[in-house]
Amino acid sequence: MDMIQVYIHPTCEIWNSISNRTLQNISHLKNLVTPIIDNVKNYGDVALKTYTRKYDHADIxxxxxxxxxxNKADMQISNCFKKSIEIAYRNIKYFHEKQMHEETPIEISKGVFCWRKIIPIEKVGFYIPGGSSPLFSTVLxxxxPGNLSGCKNIILCTPPNKNGEIHPSILYTARYVGITRIYKVGGAQAIAAMAYGTESISSVYKIFGPGNSYVTIAKQIVSQRGIVSIDIPAGPSEIAIMADETANPxxxxxxxxxxxxxxPDSYILLVTPNNQFWIEKVKKELKKQFLDIDKKQDIVEKSLKKSKIIVLSSLDECLTLINQIxxxxxxxxxxxxxxxxEKVTNAGSVFLGxxxxxxxxxxxxxxNHVLPTYGYAKFYSGVSIDSFIKKITFQKISKKGLKNLSECIxxxxxxxxxxxxxxxxxxxxxxEF
Amino acid sequence: MDMIQVYIHPTCEIWNSISNRTLQNISHLKNLVTPIIDNVKNYGDVALKTYTRKYDHADIxxxxxxxxxxNKADMQISNCFKKSIEIAYRNIKYFHEKQMHEETPIEISKGVFCWRKIIPIEKVGFYIPGGSSPLFSTVLxxxxPGNLSGCKNIILCTPPNKNGEIHPSILYTARYVGITRIYKVGGAQAIAAMAYGTESISSVYKIFGPGNSYVTIAKQIVSQRGIVSIDIPAGPSEIAIMADETANPxxxxxxxxxxxxxxPDSYILLVTPNNQFWIEKVKKELKKQFLDIDKKQDIVEKSLKKSKIIVLSSLDECLTLINQIxxxxxxxxxxxxxxxxEKVTNAGSVFLGxxxxxxxxxxxxxxNHVLPTYGYAKFYSGVSIDSFIKKITFQKISKKGLKNLSECIxxxxxxxxxxxxxxxxxxxxxxEF
Structure with missing residues (x-):
């Protein structure tokens, strides 16, 4: 079987089926997740400890x-890792701090002053998944942006391993960015704890971060209940590459x-007007590099099998498909x-050259690497300073100013x-009348 | 029975019950609304016409x-109305156009350029309710902001009256702000049409606007399906007034x-450290002004009966309650x-003096008057230019720039x-290695 599917000048129907990555139907999980949420709401820490014992096999x-x-984590972390976090931190901070835009009051008409004030969301919670990959990069x-925006209360939940420990790279990175309230709890129970609060964990107004299906549906449930808001509905990672003959296979x-x-469900596309000869080179390279991989081979193989090379007649057509996707x-x-x-209208993040x-x-x-999947880039942006702030409008009107507006009103x-x-x-x- | 409830130095429990306006439980409507949505999805215009006949009693x-x-609407509109729309338009435009902030590329490190590009959401739809009040102000x-942000495709749905007509003030205002694609369809069917598209109505990426419970739940359903996004979950109107002894009763x-x-479900609060004497004056004025009202008296009476005066010990305490609400x-x-x-952290829009x-x-x-209700102001802003745009991140890295980042990555x-x-x-x- 081929490593990647190839579509040559597909029809309009195929375009639509390529663009269409239907939301995973996880509604059947709702019946599993709802009682977890309600038990955490009703029984607090006791419920959290019970679920941690059950799902993470850890006694906390x-x-x-x-x-x-x-401090223990700090000692386990190598100097070269610390140095790398420092570089990444500096760059991410530099990019995000340019996203703050103060606005000044505007005199709309004589005596009518209006303005917007930027106010950070008072308390936010981050969810960082456990498992084999410690996602400290998502902590960054x-x-x-959470800290830059001025959020004073930031908490973080992440599941412990069997020994009740959190990966040192997560602890190190969290403290590096100023997050010191970290809780050893994962899954839907962590989301419920951040939404409703428990004896140990105070409730927050907005929950951020990736997670498995249980976490995703728990975030949906608490946000639909109107208790908290959430960042972006999260789905499997996606890439589209638009390449011409100057691209190196x-x-x-x-x-x-x-x-x-x-x-394994990553959504992977190469869209190109290139000829068969160039495409064969890419396929050959894929095989060669695949054999070089000595970790996660099963995941890579599964997702590659579903990935696609789409051959279209021009770069213009390629971009039309990409904007649809x-x-x-x-x-x-x-x-x-x-x-x-310049012609891209719908994408999370664009990499040029x-x-x-x-x-x-x-x-x-x-x-930022927290970006919209599933085509949500049509109407959502990735995480930025904007995700951590609200803008409140203010107005102050003088008697004279009100008089001038009064006929209109x-x-x-x-x-x-x-x-x-x-x-x-x-x-x-x-x-006056 | 008293016109308004008074709470003097309420306990913490009462504070919580005052703050808590539980989301209307409209989930029972889901079973009514879901087939409407699916019929519009499957049968398009035919379904729209059928529902318009059924619910609006109009044959379209x-x-x-x-x-x-x-043109006919234009002739029905008075010159003083036109003049007032012109003034309101100018002021709203002036306030919103200051909300555009272009960002320039940043050289993060030598050869590493990153930036955000603002892109309007490609196509948006507005829902404007019908009924006795033609909400042309919401059209403004x-x-x-939709037009200012650069949205090229804006459509508007609003239900017709029995004669199949739209109120002339809505038609006039819509055309004034540049919206000429208006469809005579209301309720959940309008939301479904904008989400899925029909022969007459093209689908959009984001739906804005207020509506009754059917509209609200239809917006929730299509947004949960991942088809479109929506503005803010809408609820009954809310006001809190913080007043001291300088306030005129x-x-x-x-x-x-x-x-x-x-x-009738408006949420109305007066929070004050003032004495009984001042409060009595407010209550007397309420009664007096209520008797002056010759329209909507039943609505006013119902909502006033549920409204509250909260007496606290200081303005500081008043503001604490307000930020909680x-x-x-x-x-x-x-x-x-x-x-x-300056001390307000949670509110949709603040009016000073x-x-x-x-x-x-x-x-x-x-x-803008489209604002978060239900306490959503803790984590959402009202509608603004921000509601109509996305920000896509871009990066362009040179070989040298990548080399400098490579050890860290x-x-x-x-x-x-x-x-x-x-x-x-x-x-x-x-x-290089």
Whole structure:
């Protein structure tokens, strides 16, 4: 069987089926997750400890990570790791701090002042999955904009291993970005704890972070209940590469592979007007590089089998398909990459040219790696400072200013049949009428 | 029976019950709304016409409003209404156009350029309810930022009356703000049409606008299906007034009343450290002004009966309660209103001083009136330019730039066990190693 599927000049129907990655139907999990949430709501820490015993096989005395545990982690961390975190931190911070835009009051008309004030969300919670990959990079991607935005209360939940421990790289990175309230709890129970609060964990207003299906559906449930908001509905990782004949097949294959190791359900596309000869080179490279991989081979193989090379007649057509797809990551590996980049309307994050692999943005170039999947890039942005703030409008109007607006408001509110609205204006100005 | 409830120095439990406006349980409507959505998805215009006959008692030949209908509406509109729309339009536009912030590329390190590009959401749809009040003001509040943000495709759905007509003030205002694709369809069927598209109505990526319970749940369903996004979950109108002894009881009563005419479920609070004497004056004014009202008296009476005066020991305590409540509208009618305004952390829109009634912001001062209710102001902002745009991150890295980042990425990706990520960097630099 071939390692990747190839579609040559597909029909419109095939375009649609390529673009369409239907949301995983995880609604059957709702019946499993709802009682977990309600038990945490009702029984607090006792429920958390029970679920941690059941699902993480760990007996936890103190849910919150202690100072000693942070210090122990610190000693386990190599200097070269610390140095790398420092570099990534600096770049991510530098990129995100330019996203703050203060606005000044505007005098709309004489005596009518209006403005927006940026206010950080008071308390936020991060979920970081456990398992084989300790996702400290996501701690950076959430913690840095969270802190920059001025959020004062940031907590983090992550499941412990069987010995009740958190991976030292997560503890080190969290403390590095200023997060010291870390709780050893995972899964739907962690989401419930952050939404409702327990004796140990205070509730938050917004929950961020990736997770498995249980975590995803728990986030959906608590947000639908109106208790908290959530970042972006999370799905398997996605990449689309748009390549012309100037693209190096070796590089292209390595980018396809790098996305495939995330998840067997990763969504992977190469869209190109190139000829069969170039495509064969990519396929050959894919096989060669696949054999070089000595970790996660099963995941890579599964996701590669579902991945696709789409051959279209021009770069213009390639971009039309890509904008229809709205991929999480888009590499434009073409001559005049910037020209084509200007035409992108739907994507999470765009990587231009031969030397901009997605891995750079995943860790260290400065951009955020928490991005919309499933085509959500049509209407959502990735995580940024914006995700951690609200903007409240203010107005201060003088008597004179109100008088100037009053005729307009009188006429419009009468037309909408809202006479008490009109009255609230006129009662203030009655000496003037 | 008293017109308004009074709580003097309530306990902590009462605070919580005051803050808590539980989401209306409209989940029982799901079974009614889901088949409407699916029928529109499957049968398109035929389903729309059937539902319009059933629910709006109108037989519609052409779903889309014609040029002739716009022209006819234009002739029915008075010059003073046109003049008022012009003033409101100018103010709202002036306030919103200051919300655009272009960002320039940043050189994160030598050869590593990152930036965010603002892109309007490609196509959006507005829902404007029918009924007795033609909400043309909401057409302004959605249409102006929609247009300013650069959205090219804006459509609007609103139910027709029995004669198959749309209120001329809605048609006039829509065309004034540049919206000419208006469809005579209301309720859940309108939401379904904008989400899935029909022969007449093209699908959109984001749906905005208020509506009854059917509309609200339809918006929730299509957004949960991942088809579109929606603005803010909408609920009954809310006001909190914080007043000290400098506040005029007449003005305060008029503001409470103006909110009460929106909905029998309006959420209305006056929070004050003032004495019984002042409170009695407010209550007397409420009664007096209530008797003056000759429209919507039943709605006003119902909502006033549920409204509350909360007496606390200080303005500081008042503000603590208000931040816990996160009201949609907040009037601060106190000495040093700006000082207290600085301490607000959770509210949709804040009105400072004696001459800043909510009605001003509802129509004409420039701020947006589509605001978060139900305490959502803790984590959501009202509608603004931000609601109509996405921000895509871009990066362009030179070979040299990638080389400088490579050690950091190698170390971090190895620690996360993502070796194909590492490979995608090193394969590009192999001549250098």
């Amino acid at each position: 005395k103190h849910i919150q990570v202690t100072e000693e545990e942070f 991607m959430l913690g840095i 070796e590089f292209v294959a390595s980018d396809l592979l790098s996305q495939s190791e995330h998840d 709205a991929p999480e990551h888009l590499i434009i590996n073409c001559k005049n990459a910037s020209y084509w980049g 031969n030397y901009s692999p997605v891995s750079a943005g995943d860790y260290a170039s400065g951009t 009188n006429i419009l509110s009468s037309e909408e049949g809202l006479l008490a609205h009109k009255k609230s204006i006129n009662i203030r100005l009655k000496n | 030949k052409h779903i889309q409003v014609t040029e002739e209908e716009f 509040m959605l249409g102006i 007449e003005f305060v009563a008029s503001d409470l009343l103006s909110q009460s005419e929106h909905d 996160a009201p949609e509208h907040l009037i601060i009618n106190c000495k040093n209103a700006s000082y207290w305004g 004696n001459y800043s009634p909510v009605s001003a912001g509802d129509y004409a001062s420039g701020t 190698n170390i971090l990706s190895s620690e996360e066990g993502l070796l194909a990520h590492k490979k995608s960097i090193n394969i590009r630099l192999k001549n």
